[in-house]
Amino acid sequence: MSNLATRRLMKELSDIKLNGTPMGIELLSAENMEEWFFGISVLGDETVYKGEKFALRIKFGDRYPIEYPEVTFVANDKYKPPVHPHIYTNGHVCASILGPEWSPVLNAVSVCITMQSMLASCKKKELPKGNDSYVARAPVNPKQTRWVYHDDTV
Template sequence: MSTVYTRRLSKELAEIQTETKPPIGIRLLKADDFETWIFEIEVLGDSLYRGERFGLKFRFDNSYPFSAPAVQFVVDSGMKAPVHPHVYTNGHICASILGDDWSPTLSVMAVCITIQSMLASCKRKELPEGNDTYVRTAPDNPKKTHFVYDDDTSPFPSNRV
């Protein structure tokens, strides 16, 4: 195990667990090790997802924080992924910060807040283009998919792989 990896995750976990005022709507559910962490994300405010809660799973490898964790919505144990133009029904998320725009300065909590914000700003509950084909052929690890990130101002964002 990488020293940078364990040191960084230890620090982040300690901050999350001791935070006196954690971000509203984000709650750590499970972090038994440095391989998988599970959060609950609730979208607040006047949003299409008001009152809905989603599980968000982070999987880390020893290249963290130099490469992004594998992040996806939990789609088991009765939980479903949100219906969103950038979220596939298998829980994979097409977001540039989880791929091309990842930076080691980002943290687990920054990713949670970004995804919470992505859901809060959604204007239409709809599946991504090609959802069924992607889900049928996608790898288990979303990091193995090379998403194409289009301009989000387009009325029809493309999540082609």
């Protein structure tokens, strides 16, 4: 990992330990500077995800924060990705901040806040169109997918 990425992540981790995380976001694991796990719950009684908790994996590359991290919802025996029009059953997320709208001023917690907000604004649990065909052919790393950002209503 590059010196820039390591310094930035050490600062982010120090800020989390000092100031904590926003409500509904919990640092589950940051055992190294390459991969962190966060728990995300959607706040409020009006959410379709009330009472559910999801795990988000963020993998940082050598070019972080210049380049966006690899972000996926965890899909294993303990956690399932949310059923959402922009989240595939393999955990891949189609969100413009994880692509052309990424900015180095964003950080791991702001990514979590964005995912929490995306879930909070969802009115109906449904899978993305083409979920099964995408998951069948998807690369392991969602950053290798050429996403088309055409729906910002959910």
